[in-house]
Amino acid sequence: MAAKPPAQIRVRRHPERGHYDHETVYAILDEATVCHVGFLREGMPVVLPTLHVRVDDRLYLHGAVASGLLKSMAKGVPVCVTVTELDGLVLARSVYNHSLNYRSAVVFGQAYEVTDAEEKLQALRALVEKVQPGRWQDARQPNAVEFRTTRVTALRIESASAKVRSGPPVDDAEDMGLPVWAGVIPIQTVRGAPEADPGLPAGVTVPPYILGRTD
Numbered sequence: 001m002a003a004k005p006p007a008q009i010r011v012r013r014h015p016e017r018g019h020y021d022h023e024t025v026y027a028i029l030d031e032a033t034v035c036h037v038g039f040l041r042e043g044m045p046v047v048l049p050t051l052h053v054r055v056d057d058r059l060y061l062h063g064a065v066a067s068g069l070l071k072s073m074a075k076g077v078p079v080c081v082t083v084t085e086l087d088g089l090v091l092a093r094s095v096y097n098h099s100l101n102y103r104s105a106v107v108f109g110q111a112y113e114v115t116d117a118e119e120k121l122q123a124l125r126a127l128v129e130k131v132q133p134g135r136w137q138d139a140r141q142p143n144a145v146e147f148r149t150t151r152v153t154a155l156r157i158e159s160a161s162a163k164v165r166s167g168p169p170v171d172d173a174e175d176m177g178l179p180v181w182a183g184v185i186p187i188q189t190v191r192g193a194p195e196a197d198p199g200l201p202a203g204v205t206v207p208p209y210i211l212g213r214t215d
Helices: 022-031 068-074 117-131 144-148
Strands: 034-041 044-051 053-055 058-064 078-091 099-113 150-156 159-165 183-186
Touching: 022 053, 022 078, 022 099, 022 159, 034 058, 034 068, 044 058, 044 068, 044 117, 053 117, 058 068, 058 117, 068 099, 068 150, 117 144, 117 150, 144 150
Parallel strands: none
Antiparallel strands: 034 044, 034 078, 053 058, 058 150, 078 099, 078 183, 099 150, 099 159
């Protein structure tokens, strides 16, 4: 990512919130579980949600070989991948100045299909481990048919930007004395207690890695 961002990725609205360094962009991509992929299909814009994982400077996506999204990406069409993490509701004294605290990232590029078997397997492993660390070794891994009917595409992160807002509301000077509560309502995504599948065999307990333990 260049020091002077190209026009395609430059943050225009509130440019002071723009970030173009790898560390900021990567951190947002890594924390987000779901991304949205925008592309043109038969001349019409399409935006679809999916899981993603970053490995070094590449984003990996996966799905069925019949997936329209992955079929298009495998052909090398230009795509735009976005993620957003919501951190808080910003309530100002005026409705006009209400906002959100957030971290977002946008990645542009051309995707390609991963055909190397080892890279494909490692991408699938990385996807599973991102969703739940420790799961790849515990669960049954893909058999030959499942591996063949799963498509993995990749996008090199070359053109990307992040936009971050944090802090309290910014009100107009004439509104500061209004008797209206203003501030931030933090928002966090937290995992609840595991809920067992009713079909589990007797004696199968929640593994330590799901409970956040290493024993």
